[in-house]
Amino acid sequence: MRKRYLVMALIVLSSISVFIGVKNITPLDLFQLSDDQAQTLLVSRLPRLVSLIIAGISMSILGMIMQQLTRNKFVSPTTAGTMDSARLGVLVSLMLFTSATPLQKMLVAFVFALAGTFIFMKILDKVKYKDTIFIPLVGLMFGSIVGSITTFFAYKHDLIQNISSWLQGNFSMVVKGRYELLYISIPLVIIAYLYANRFTIAGMGEEFSVNLGLKYKQVVNIGLIIIALVSSVVILTVGVIPFLGLVIPNIVAIYQGDNLKRNLPHTALLGAVFVLGCDILGRLIIYPYEIPIGLTVGVIGSGIFLYLLMRRIAYAS
Amino acid sequence: MHRNMIVKITLLALLSFALIAVFLFFQVEGSWDYVIPRRLKKIAAIVLTGGAIAFSTMVFQTITNNRILTPSIIGLDALYLLIQTFVVFVFGSTTLTMMHKNLHFLLTVGLMVLFAGVLYKVMFKREGQNIYFLLLVGIIFGTLFGSMSTFMQVLIDPNEFLIVQDRMFASFNNVNTDLLMISVIIMALIAAYVMRFMKYLDVLSLGKEHAVNLGVPYDYVVKRLLIVIAILMSVSTALVGPITFLGLLVANVAHELMRTYRHRILIPGSILISIAALVGGQFIVERVFTFSTTISVIINFIGGVYFIYLLLRENKKVW
Amino acid sequence: MVEVRNVSKQYGNKKVVEQVSLNIRKGKITSFIGPNGAGKSTLLSMISRLITKDSGEIYIDGAEIGKCKSNDLAKKISILKQSNHINIRLTVKDLVCFGRFPYSQGRLTKEDWRHVDEAIAYMDLQEMQDSYLDQLSGGQKQRAFIAMVMAQDTEYILLDEPLNNLDMKHSVQIMKVLKRLARELGKTVIIVLHDINFASCYSDYIVALKDGKIIREGRTEEIIDSQVLREIYDMDIQVETIGSNRIGIYFT
Structure with missing residues (x-):
């Protein structure tokens, strides 16, 4: 998989993404935009494109960090309870402050996502049977337990249907003024890039890292903070995009092996391409209506996940 | 030591009966002939589903040699919700409420058992397959079903959604008598069938290799037990709705309380705990919360929190 | 008697055990030795039906194990794995x-x-x-x-590296027990061993595996021999007789 092709795919899909929609805008119109068209472009189409790319990149990188830290190919924000914890956080912020600002929501969601991921790591410490298959199983269980706590409060406040709509990753809600929070994840992804090798070492375990002179706790904590921050930002602006952080790094690893530093750019690009592709698909299938990205990625992602699992088993045995 | 166990079981049985009695006779206003049969029906539904779920989870944890898992997670709950949501989404809520109850029930159970059957079939074709793999695949399907239901739920009109929401949480309040009878029959048949496998459970908890060494026809027994579990879970879910973490809660409480590996004690123990929890919970829902929340939400909440506590409390690595 | 006929097992493309045939005598201690990955444990697990064989037959007292009831087999043969x-x-x-x-x-x-x-x-x-x-x-x-x-x-007792993680004293203790089981109770003991000297001191027969095949089998004194051991392990092992035992020296 050449980087060049990925970049090309990204450009092609980006342009397609800008020109799809109920309001007709063709590439030729770019030279003589009507006010109406310019408005659509600036308020809706471009923000959507930007947020798609940022979310795709950051969720894939996130998955990669988590897989390095846990040394397990099948751990990701979806399979470690991070997303569910962030969701609980959003709910709590809604209950505490009736009219929470996005920033307040994000902070509360961040605290919960951090706590959730941290608890998951603690559980991992306690699990004796570190089977590749078993760990994500535990993570998904943990996620649904957190989910049941969310339901408990949501039910009392009649918010079940609201919760459902957050659960669903959806870019159609992204308009100017509602997605800017996503920019927070850009510096975080850069930090992740700089720390990449340290995450790999930390994944080998505390003793191993201390032996190599690495501040283990610090590195792990930075990793967890990045994971929690990005997850909560994404969940607030876009919603849950299941399995994205899981399938992208795995696909890249199949083609390129496991060199983290070299894989990072590919992972980022492929993540963006994948999300763009799924989004376009979702917008076209029942045009002029939309299938939210949570569903398209959910279907395609779980298919790929299953394939990866089967493949893994074939290799392992 | 054995005597000790019998005392514990007796106490649990007394507790369950006491709770049932309180539930039946507390503040009977108006006609006894009206109130008592209604309450009895609830009790019957609770005993049936509570027992089935406790039994399935106990056996499931023994087969998987793991106390963090519950059969609810292999995607059955999610499939149930998907079916309910789908019916409302496509045909509208009137169909769900009007549709012939028995037909709907049998259809739901049939689809769930079919799903589990296909899942097992595909998974067991590959020899020597890791059972965790089966579960993970089940969970992924669960997530997939979940995404699809969410998609439909968001689109449904809020009033219609309330109908779906009712189905999302287990409730013992309006259990249909016919369905109750059908369930009793199915479960009685299953119970009669499963008796022959009971002797293997203790040995199965030693793990696969020891079990094979000791002469358990492992694949034969495990496959049949898994099918039994799928049927029990499907019937109880279709009857009252999903209570995902009830099994996890009662199986772990049973282990904590009984401190033995003998299923002859663990299984009755967990069934009694399950009944006590549900009757007590239902009583609290009716009298304290006056129906402002549902029993399954409370059980899942308590079960979930207790479980995280268990995971984090143990100093030793136990799983 | 345990008779193994043309038994094979492969995982993916890797042949772990290939066309192995073997007779194991009653009432004796037989050791499986060989380098890591030779297929010793896999063979032992197949004899005890813990894993299924891809092809071939295994007879225990004349009955093919695939056709026996598991419970009847459990009265004839027992296995203890290392973990x-x-x-x-x-x-x-x-x-x-x-x-x-x-x-x-x-x-x-x-x-x-x-x-x-x-x-x-x-x-x-x-x-x-x-x-x-x-x-x-x-x-x-x-x-x-x-x-x-x-x-x-059971008549047959199979043990997969029973000395793993044990210190010297306990290792000797276990091996002595196994010897008594064979001598006093007439049991047939089959063990996978890593240490050739334990194999030499306690077993009657030794089966040497390498790359999924049996490359040598015979009485203990035939196998514990510099020439033969070189063939098995690709290294020079000097064999000395100390007391009545043949000891291989491979430390330097």
């Missing part, structure tokens, strides 16, 4: 009682209890029979598991 992690909390006595499952299906008779008590006494575990397994040391735990296998009272 015996058990998820539940058991006392030594509980564990040994499980060994009677093939006979009692969980309801122990007087006869069963006699076997249990005998096995506990034989392994010198009386003092700790009510202790929990997780309170025992590695050597004690291994003895408890062997006691369980003894209670199972």
